[in-house]
Amino acid sequence: MDKVVALCKRRGLVFPASEIYGGIANTYDYGHYGVLLKRNIVDAWWQAMIEDRDDVVALDSAIIQHPKTWAASGHLAGFTDPLIDCRKCKKRFRADHVEELSCGLKPSKHPGEHSECDLTEQREFNLMFETTVGPVKEGGTTVYLRPETAQGIFLDFKTVLGFARRKPPFGIAQVGKSFRNEITPGNFIFRTLEFEQMEMEFFVPPDEAHQWYEHWLSERMRWYTELGIRSSRLRLRAHDPDELSHYSSGTSDVEYLFPIGWSELEGVANRGSFDLTAHAQHSGEKLEYFDQQSGERYVPHVIEPAAGVGRAVLAVLCDAYDEDEIGGEKRTVLKLHPRLAPVKVAILPLVKKDGQPELAREIQKLLRRRWTTEYDEGGSIGKRYRRQDEIGTPFGVTVDHQTLQDRTVTLRDRDTLEQARVAIDDLIATIDQRMNSPWRSPKPD
Ligand code: ATP
Numbered sequence: 001m002d003k004v005v006a007l008c009k010r011r012g013l014v015f016p017a018s019e020i021y022g023g024i025a026n027t028y029d030y031g032h033y034g035v036l037l038k039r040n041i042v043d044a045w046w047q048a049m050i051e052d053r054d055d056v057v058a059l060d061s062a063i064i065q066h067p068k069t070w071a072a073s074g075h076l077a078g079f080t081d082p083l084i085d086c087r088k089c090k091k092r093f094r095a096d097h098v099e100e101l102s103c104g105l106k107p108s109k110h111p112g113e114h115s116e117c118d119l120t121e122q123r124e125f126n127l128m129f130e131t132t133v134g135p136v137k138e139g140g141t142t143v144y145l146r147p148e149t150a151q152g153i154f155l156d157f158k159t160v161l162g163f164a165r166r167k168p169p170f171g172i173a174q175v176g177k178s179f180r181n182e183i184t185p186g187n188f189i190f191r192t193l194e195f196e197q198m199e200m201e202f203f204v205p206p207d208e209a210h211q212w213y214e215h216w217l218s219e220r221m222r223w224y225t226e227l228g229i230r231s232s233r234l235r236l237r238a239h240d241p242d243e244l245s246h247y248s249s250g251t252s253d254v255e256y257l258f259p260i261g262w263s264e265l266e267g268v269a270n271r272g273s274f275d276l277t278a279h280a281q282h283s284g285e286k287l288e289y290f291d292q293q294s295g296e297r298y299v300p301h302v303i304e305p306a307a308g309v310g311r312a313v314l315a316v317l318c319d320a321y322d323e324d325e326i327g328g329e330k331r332t333v334l335k336l337h338p339r340l341a342p343v344k345v346a347i348l349p350l351v352k353k354d355g356q357p358e359l360a361r362e363i364q365k366l367l368r369r370r371w372t373t374e375y376d377e378g379g380s381i382g383k384r385y386r387r388q389d390e391i392g393t394p395f396g397v398t399v400d401h402q403t404l405q406d407r408t409v410t411l412r413d414r415d416t417l418e419q420a421r422v423a424i425d426d427l428i429a430t431i432d433q434r435m436n437s438p439w440r441s442p443k444p445d
Helices: 002-010 032-051 068-073 095-100 150-155 157-164 206-226 274-283 309-320 356-367 381-390 401-406 424-435
Strands: 014-016 028-030 056-058 080-085 092-094 123-126 130-133 141-144 170-179 194-204 234-238 250-258 261-272 289-291 296-298 301-308 321-326 329-334 345-349 373-375 395-399 408-413 419-423
Touching: 002 014, 002 309, 002 321, 002 329, 028 032, 032 056, 032 170, 032 194, 032 206, 032 309, 068 150, 068 274, 080 095, 092 095, 150 157, 150 170, 150 194, 150 274, 157 170, 194 206, 194 309, 206 234, 206 250, 206 261, 206 301, 250 309, 261 274, 261 309, 274 301, 301 309, 309 321, 329 381, 345 356, 345 381, 356 373, 356 395, 356 401, 356 424, 381 395, 395 424, 401 408, 408 424, 419 424
Parallel strands: 056 170, 345 373, 345 395
Antiparallel strands: 014 028, 080 092, 080 123, 130 141, 170 194, 194 301, 234 250, 250 261, 261 301, 289 296, 321 329, 395 408, 408 419
């Protein structure tokens, strides 16, 4: 994990937020390559959940919803972590994570194990961030930053049903920021205060719930594998009955073998009719489906695949990070699926003269209409390849002396290091063919 964190910082993919003020716990910013990687992951999700299907529609609901939302959803009463404080070191701990945490006193032990530890009783602490709507704090209404995007989907169920011309089984998907006042040390971007979620609520006739739950479990596993994550590092873990959320009649987590151990990437839950029923009771609106053909009326059950963008970014980075050796020199490389790579093609003139930069720019103009490209003429060619390897660029196009004579370039492959001579006229077709070929991580399982 330290190596991934260091690379992210060195190359500006992801780094601590508010750094000039000393940072803020569990909060990170994404720089250029990080933003591109994150966008590629979200695009791949969007493609799989919306573009490739006829039965899911898109939504972008508000972050601040009516406060009654959270009473109905159970978050006001139950979305809590058990916390303990230490009166001595003034640190706060999750009571259920004590074995993984260290106490603020030296030599560091687990909270409560040092002779001077002075722990409070355990208290329930709500994870929702509160704020106030209105001109003055005292007279305003308390509202909450959403801790999940899902509830916005339930609130809009009836509206969407009205205009989407869909009947169950159908889904509503959205990607957006959620906020949780997490106090557990975050393990980089694994657990952050604000994070993006990719969530989809799939509304089904009650007697089809189990079959759709199984469907989404296998679809979601397939998605991660298709992004190139090694399947030996992925597993599905069904929740034990005592672990299930209040709404759930079945939940499985898609887990990845992070450097911190097997941990949740995504939850797939069979939420039954809990949410629609609760919001119907609290709002007085009927949230059900009436089938005009059969005359049947029912509250759909819901299957929810809920994924975190940051966790997917972290899993992809951990899975892709590699160190190898070229010509006796250590190379750090991100062996990313080409589809996810922030930059697809680097265009590198061998020297900064003899018309090579001009021709390289011409080639970039040709390629950038299709792919994210980067032009780099600074430093030795070896150094430039290393820079691209570090950010996972799958293809390098080098313009050299011969290019000016016969209009061919070298096309370098990040993983095999193979260099092929390709005519500029064939470059798009060659890269396109390689980009769309099935890709498997060259790292051992
Ligand atoms: P955890 O048990 O790790 O706290 P959770 O079970 O509470 O997660 P869900 O409520 O199921 O998480 O949220 C769905 C997804 O949103 C998670 O699988 C995860 O990818 C992501 N997620 C949840 N909380 C965070 C967070 N604090 N930081 C980053 N991603 C998060």
